[in-house]
Amino acid sequence: MKHEPRGSEGRFAYEGLDRVIHERARLSVLTCLITNPKGLIFNDLKQLCSLTDGNLSRHLSVLEAEHMVEITKGHERNRPQTFCRITKAGRERFLEYLSTLEQVVKDAARVSKDESLPGLLRGLTPSKA
Numbered sequence: 642m643k644h645e646p647r648g649s650e651g652r653f654a655y656e657g658l659d660r661v662i663h664e665r666a667r668l669s670v671l672t673c674l675i676t677n678p679k680g681l682i683f684n685d686l687k688q689l690c691s692l693t694d695g696n697l698s699r700h701l702s703v704l705e706a707e708h709m710v711e712i713t714k715g716h717e718r719n720r721p722q723t724f725c726r727i728t729k730a731g732r733e734r735f736l737e738y739l740s741t742l743e744q745v746v747k748d749a750a751r752v753s754k755d756e757s758l759p760g761l762l763r764g765l766t767p768s769k770a
Contacts, residue, residue, distance in 0.1 A: 662738045669689075670692075682723070709735070
């Protein structure tokens with residue numbers, strides 16, 4: 642088994658895996674919003690992320706408190722409408738998170754030429770004694 646060299650303490654700590662973003666629903670919301678830079682109407686965002694009104698509202702509140710999303714309320718055809726958009730700071734923070742997540746994937750996928758990922762995974766699972 643290959644050991645990490647001395648001085649590599651914390652090599653796999655992944656400090657950039659932001660807990661605010663790392664929650665599944667918020668990751669979904671931010672992914673939707675970063676791919677729709679002009680923003681989305683609340684109901685469209687709710688449908689795309691498969692969330693309930695209350696659940697989406699709660700996650701948007703967390704993201705808004707972190708200045709990652711901007712929520713604006715208005716009216717269209719005399720009906721109330723909530724519009725959600727990722728902020729510049731939110732975009733930057735999300736891209737930093739993705740960079741760290743990409744490193745996690747690279748580290749996990751690093752295998753020798755002779756090993757396939759299933760073979761590597763067999764080596765990681767506890768053997769039955």
